[in-house]
Amino acid sequence: MNRDNASDLLAFLAVARERSFTRAAAQLGMTQSALSQIIRNLEERIGVRLLNRTTRSVTPTQAGERLFLSIGPKFNEMDAELAALSEFREKPAGTVRLTATEYAAAEILLPALNKILPTHPDIHVEVVIDYGLTNIVAQQVDAGIRPGELVAKDMIAVRVSPDLRMAVVGSPAYFAERKRPKTPQDLTHHNCLNLRLPTHGGSIYVWEFEKNGRELNVRVEGQLVFNTAGLLLQGALRGFGLAYLTEGHAQPYIAKGQLVRVLADWCPPFSGYHLYYPSRRQPTPAFSLLVEALRYRGK
Structure with a gap:
């Protein structure tokens, strides 16, 4: 060429x-x-x-x-190989691009970065907030963070969090005028806050439940639709309706009494967050350092 x-x-x-x-x-x-x-x-x-x-x-x-x-992946591979030459430098350096959900970036990625960035000033990290299943190869992203069950089988996956649970929450003011749902079917009588995903034609996220081996997917309805979990949380806190959030996202507000949790028995644990990247990727020292900082080792 x-x-x-x-x-x-x-x-x-x-x-x-x-x-x-x-x-x-x-x-x-x-x-x-x-x-x-x-x-x-x-x-x-x-x-x-x-x-x-x-x-x-x-x-x-x-x-x-x-x-x-x-050709995009081929140029990415060449860039990765050039970046990998930084291993011959005395200090890890270079830029790492990651895609993650808002919650994963705030609660998992940032604490890990706090371990390495202060002592490695030549490492730079770019974080792209995305709720879709990003094609990290086509979009020239080094790695993504998603629940393990969503990671493609041909990717290397590294667990970076314990198991997760979802939580259905609403404000005390919201429940002051409405009965609390006891089953997922009761959600049809509630104003629910929806999340629109960028993948699959911008579809609305379906709320998933399971109890005693019985699985239910519920398409809820409401007056508001957002495209970030942060706005779902704010909508619930302001009493606009019920939100379906990661348990860790909602728990601080539940503990303070600002949110009330319902249907907890219908929200079992599922696979925690994983960092995923292509198996053929040649890790740079900077990327390898970040992987180890993110790796979940249990408690």
């Missing part, structure tokens, strides 16, 4: 990833017009249109999506 092809492909990857010429140009340190010309020249050279452009959006064509998914 000649140098021009490589640089043009990197420009294409930036646009396809960002879905924006403006953001991609800023990332690459060039003007938007120069970037547009590079993409046009690339398309003319290979004889295939790679991007659909409108006044509001930029999306890959079918050919563009194929190219993005095929």
Whole structure:
């Protein structure tokens, strides 16, 4: 591959990833017009249109999506190999990009970072909050943190938390005017706060319950829909309705009497959070240090 092809492909990857010429140009340190010309020249050279452009959006064509998914991981591998050379340095260094839910980032990732960042000033960490099942290879993310049951089988998974439980909670003011639900079916009579996920077409998250081997998935309804658990928590605290949150997220407010928990017997433990990353990834010293800081060793 000649140098021009490589640089043009990197420009294409930036646009396809960002879905924006403006953001991609800023990332690459060039003007938007120069970037547009590079993409046009690339398309003319290979004889295939790679991007659909409108006044509001930029999306890959079918050919563009194929190219993005095929060459993106290869460039990622080259970047990882170059970053891995930092092992020959005296100190771990480099940038690690992670995706996590809001709760996992605050309660699991930040305490781990507190162990290593103060003594390793050359390590930089970028955290992307995401509730979907991020394709970490395509999105050029080093690793993700999700419940173990959601991690793909072809990924290396490292447990970073104990088992989890979900909690259905509402404020005392909310329950002052309503009966507390005793079964998941009773939720049909309540105003519930929904979470919209970015994956699967932006679907609403289904509340999952289990008791005595009986599993129930309930599609609840309510006046409010959010896309972060932090807003679900705030909505519940303000009395807008019931929220379905990770137990650890809600517990401090339950202990203070600001939230009331219901249906606890329908929320059994499930697999805790895991850090996951591709098996073919060559860990850098900085990444390996972070993995060990995150690793859950029990109590």
